Amino acid sequence: MDTSDASGTAAASTALLTDQYELTMLAAALTDGSADRRCSFEVFARRLPNGRRYGVVAGTGRLLDALADFRFGEAELAVVARFLDDRTLEWLRGYRFGGDIDGYREGDLYFPGSPILSVRGSFAECVVLETLILSILNHDSAIASAAARMVSAAGDRDMIEMGSRRTHELAAPASSRAAYLAGFDATSNLEAVRRFGVPGAGTSAHAFTLLHSGPDGADEAAAFRTQIEALGLGTTLLVDTYDIAKGVATAIEVAGPGLGGVRIDSGDLGVLARQVRDQLDALGATGTRIVVSGDLDEYAIASLRAEPVDVYGVGTSLVTGSGAPTAGMVYKLVEVDGTPVAKRSSHKESRGGAKSAVRLARPTGTIVEEIVYPMAGPAPEPDGFEARDLSVPLVRGGRVLDDRPTLRESRDLVARGLVSLPWEGLKLSAGEPAIPTTFLQ
């Protein structure tokens, strides 16, 4: 057992982020020649979780990077040699995805049955990518989909993602990235700052205030004084360690009315925000912002709409997808040598054939329908609607295309997507998808 690298950091290769059955299927397919058949696999979600109205595609950028690192070196081959024959090992040694991938743009909305990714090539080269593709898209899309609901509930107030402590240490920066994509303004996670360029942010913890106490008891003023001295007047002081009203009074006493912000992390946030706002205003600190945190989800955020909150700090519910920690996307074989194939057993039917999609919008920009059609066939062009192509080329002959959107461009796409939804689509309550999807044969 290798325990030298047990921290969760992985080797550069992503090839073992794979389920064993993909490689045993490969081994079997190599014995009868079926490994070379031309196949299309499709990523889609059968449904949206918990009556959600829309989903947000996220992770595509990370996936395309991980695809480039999907190589079997000697270290990876040594692991799979325990259950694979020599022919399969030789095949893996030379593996490099050489097929084509089309898919929805990162940041685009999706609905049940949307052909989010279409992967085409030999059975062998496509089948081994299932787990890598689904892990990344299911995780990142789950986070982005939850985040978008929070962002839309928050209106134009600022949102800080601070959930790193509530998820796997390397899922944390990916969550920060997905939250930023969906419209969050900043993250507490430093690895997300480094790796993805997400803006960093942070306030202070109760530990810092508690640290400034001794045999004579608490000394909140000393903690605030030190924080301001070190970090400047723009910092945010955490005022709820002892008594909030006293905490606010002490904060302004120490900082003066030019203090950047105060954070409330417990109690009835709506009531407290209003009390603190009144107190700050009475002290002349009319520009001091109020940051609230503590078990916020999209519903709590929405319920604070009428309260004087400036910034939401969101943790647990963000990184756990607010009740839907995985997007439930699947990777299904839909076409073999040009012929559509589909599973027929109950409850898990799939639609055969490689597909593309367009989304129809009224001249006002409000979307009304998604149409999924055979990739080979002509794109539908209904009268009176603008039809936007949803499936764009991502990989050709194994080469990742150069015109990938930046994270910021994908973030803009999410924002435009939210604006394009019919008003029912932005409701937080459970219901039908915001628009219907039509499947053309």
Next chain:
Amino acid sequence: MDTSDASGTAAASTALLTDQYELTMLAAALTDGSADRRCSFEVFARRLPNGRRYGVVAGTGRLLDALADFRFGEAELAVVARFLDDRTLEWLRGYRFGGDIDGYREGDLYFPGSPILSVRGSFAECVVLETLILSILNHDSAIASAAARMVSAAGDRDMIEMGSRRTHELAAPASSRAAYLAGFDATSNLEAVRRFGVPGAGTSAHAFTLLHSGPDGADEAAAFRTQIEALGLGTTLLVDTYDIAKGVATAIEVAGPGLGGVRIDSGDLGVLARQVRDQLDALGATGTRIVVSGDLDEYAIASLRAEPVDVYGVGTSLVTGSGAPTAGMVYKLVEVDGTPVAKRSSHKESRGGAKSAVRLARPTGTIVEEIVYPMAGPAPEPDGFEARDLSVPLVRGGRVLDDRPTLRESRDLVARGLVSLPWEGLKLSAGEPAIPTTFLQ
């Protein structure tokens, strides 16, 4: 923005798996000398999620490895230099945790308020570890706690973890490890095989059967024949791509009655398992095992108790913690220079002072109570009960102690823990923790 390593793989250093506020608090504490105060931080869970009866501590081994890699090299310093002063940067450059850590053994049960980890040293050296510690323990404990309920619901039937596609690509091997710790028998995830030595397993996907079809239609027999040829008679054939009864008939026709197993992945698993068992027996395949999968959680597993199922394959619900994707543990400052400290604001009270714990058991081995007591004070020794020390030394003077349990030893500890629970403790329904906890002052 660095996008060269966007796959989710991290650099060797774990130092940036950290929330920004830890470093700004450090910077502030360095300005007034409070950074050097001797502090105790404690990891505990205020409650168990969703009325669970117990939790399972997991991740300690991964954490101790990650701790050794918590170093600020030039790459990490360049990121934090954007918001930190030179003195803080110099301090981080030389950082190496030099304090002491005690904690529950990996695999031990825990309850609300259990002092799962006690971290002691200067404020500075302890405060920067919050996120790393909580990310790992919250993730792994959430998965192990859910997994243990599934294992206990499954009785002595085999369990395969196959959830990699439903979680972050690097959370997946950590989930496999946590599931194995809790009593699962194998995993589909190859990185977990490599990194943690978890036994690997796998069957086949619908894609493989669908691949063996062409202009003349489906050819399930060809798929089965190839799989058996390549992987041997012990393999498990997936029989529900088209019609299950026909699938089973074809499987035995092709393989003979010595076939290793068949898998059912859809439909009413209980009804189907019974029908398939009858059919297999009638065909003489009395030793062919039945593997079921498809949206199984602990409740579905328990409901199949009376059915002829041999192996459960569990995916989504395992890696998402079956409704509790994070364990909700917190990292709180509890003592400064020998004086207990505690937050006083509403709903998030904490108990001051560094603590140890013992768990009391009847002579039969059934546990009855947990007692949390001041670390400095004498351990309670109540009459008539065996009192087992729960807090053991893990790190001394920054050095990880050598007598760490192996993953298999921790797995045995979980198994012994489940046996030690009073019978109500194994109920799947929501309720009180299996044993009460007493806090001595």
